[in-house]
Amino acid sequence: MTRDRYSRFRKFHQAKWDEELIFELSVPGERGVLPPLAEPEIENEVGDGVSVLGNLKRKKAPALPEVNQMRVNRHYLRLSQETLGTDVTIDISQGTCTMKYSPKVQEHLVARDPNLICVHPLQDPNTMQGLLYIYYQVEKFLREISGLDYFSFQPGGGAHAVYSNASIIRAYHQSRGDTKRDEMITTMFSHPCDAATPNTAGFKVITLMPDENGFPPLDAFKAALSERTAGIMITNPEDTGIYNPRIKEYVDAAHAVGALCSYDQANANAFLGIARAKEAGFDMCHFNLHKTFSAPHGCMGPALGAQGVKKELKKFLPVPRVEFDGSRYYLDYNAPESIGKVKQFLGNSAIVVRTYMWIMQLGNEGLKEAAKISVLNNNYMMKKIKEIPGVVMYYDFGIGKNRLEQVRWSWEKLKEDTGFGTDDVNQRISDFGIQHYWTSHHPWIVPEPFTPEPCESYNKDDLDEWIGALQEISRECYEEPETIKGAPHSGPVHRVKHPAINEEQLIAVTWRQYKKRKNIE
Amino acid sequence: MKKVGVIINPIAGMGGRVGLKGSDGLETLQKARELGAKPEASQRSIEALKVLAEIKDELEIITYPQEMGEEAVRKAGFEPTVIGSIKSGFTSAEDTIQAAREMLKRDVDLLLFAGGDGTARNIYTAIGTSIPVLGIPAGVKIHSAVYAVNPRSAGEAAKLYLQDKVVNIREAEVMDIDEEAFREGRVSATLYGYLKVPELKRFVQSVKSGTRSEKAEILAIAEQVVASMEDNVYYVIGPGTTTRSIMERLELPNTLLGVDIVLNKQLVANDVTEETLYQKLQGQKGKIVLTAIGGQGHILGRGNQQISPRVIRAVGKENIIVIASKDKLASIQPMPLLVDTGDPELDQELSGYIRVITGWQDSVIYRVSS
Incomplete structure (x- = not known):
């Protein structure tokens, strides 16, 4: 059997296993692996390995499930079949996440190459020159791509990098004896961490609302600037997929009051190799290597937010940094004004290695082509999705008409016509073998939103299948409401009530809590 | 078994179809007919009721005769x-x-009513915030x-609530516009009060946003305002649920629709008149x-004429603090916040960009216009 020749739909049905929780599979005494006891000569040498713990030794054995190896393996394989992982689905749905394909050679090497996986973080840097070389090279690549001067690969994610940039902004002003600056400015359609992390870092955050064209108004921005402004943290193109062509005016106005400008380039697919932070005037930026540079993204990590700065700010970057003395690569901890350590050891080195491989595979022209194809794919989808009944495109006029790598769409009309909104469509989409989509960050400025992002990885057939599913769901909303109401029909679980997720008394996040809810022993 | 009250305003919506912008008043109705x-x-x-009928064995319906239900x-x-x-x-x-x-007396769990803004006002007059209600949109004016958002959604929302799948309740604005003025082409909306509705944003009208943490945001706003309160300064707390959170944070009695005064975190007076306030x-x-009024944007001149x-001139423009959740601002944008004090010159002075407090150390720059 293959897909329907005309509609291109597949008869998809996901596995359903009715699998118990791992705790429920526990049989007292059952073991997966029995480590052998130490030989007497080893015990003589190092002791029993337990008494050294002293008071740290726990009084009771941990309450872990006791399950044999084969059963554990079967358990997790079954669970994996009940998910729509990125390798089986057309992963266009998770806009702003840039779910591009990570070539399997990369995955294979970082998982299996002994020169990578056997490196111990505490071994002498002279014995891991290869890995440090890769760090050094990737920093050179990112300098070229951003126009900025130095990078740190320490932050373990995008928001972590933004937080570290906010910390550098504070360190910069303090180093100049300027202690009054406690305000940070961002925009509503920037990534939420551009507001949340400076707030966590102690700044007062001021957010700009979009105007009727979807842009943060320049006059509002100027009204927010003052001698108290420490910096601006801004995403461009914003989550709407709209690029702000006047960005340099914002940056110049911020510089005029003495503020620093940080460019959130978590997702750089729209301009990779085409536009740079430096030319837009920014002092700092960050790239999510797990988005734009192909390292897999999902399950919340491992991730890496590469944080870049102009040379004047180098001294504030986290430690250690990989440096080269002409013959050896070494780890430099000597930075008294640094914001310090933000992550253990070298950070998530496997991500840096994947980035290196990906850039080396694509080359200079390949990076530009990746950006161009992402924008082309998105514009192809844009034309088709716009024609789907019930879909509304916000800010669909004037300059905002051109979108780059993604679009924030709205099912506002569908909701008015049929009562079905974005959550209902999202419940149904998995019946087509497609991962549910990303709606929007909060608050929903665009009502009933959804935000797909095709990246450069998907071909026309993939795009058509994804769009086709959306078309079909729209038709069902208008003509077969019953199909939508009960969806999903082909998944391992049926509709999960949204409100239930928010009601603490209904959820269980630990085995102990679960037993309480279910009245088990 | 849950008890549901059903009230239909049979004439709701009649004016709209024939272009009368409302159906309030006997004369208009006559004209509509x-x-x-x-x-x-x-x-x-x-x-709406057909959706509810899917669980009819679990419900007892109490209603009024004939066309009223x-x-x-x-x-x-x-x-x-x-x-x-x-x-x-x-x-x-x-x-x-x-x-x-009468439905209130019979302890209904939910009152379902069909009508428009006029009907909502009548329901508010009768029961206030004593029991949860939900409106089936049938009127000309739905502010x-x-x-x-539509009758079927009303049925779905009521069903979820009655099956205990939604347990939270929020206070939603009862607004109405002056029909006479509206017929003459002027829009003048007034906040009349609040009714309790099940908190199910995707079903309830005029909410453009999807945040599920608005309550936490409002607590943070109250925390911010209270933390920055200065000694020996009179704080005039305007009407609304957002501003009420400040009084609740201070554990002071308050008036939802009135103006209260606080000094040094102690209550000075509740529900003051313009004259008292000025003195x-x-x-x-x-x-x-x-x-601001959600979905609509007035910060002055609607429901707070005191x-x-x-009073504003006595306090000074720079001493006006505007607070709102980002959800509420999302429901208003891209329209500006509105001032209509009755003094055009003052309205002009109040126009421009202001910082709206939206959380702890968190604000939004927003445009104010007359």
């Missing part, structure tokens, strides 16, 4: 308990109020946030805390 308007509220109610309820497949009496063909706002009061502020330093031009 002459123009050939047909009642539609009943049909829209049946649509009974007919639609039966058509949807229920056997209702019918109470009260009406003069068929000649129902009025009084009947709606009377019906709602109140108590209505579902209290004489020669004193004061600050005014306001919020805060008059002379």
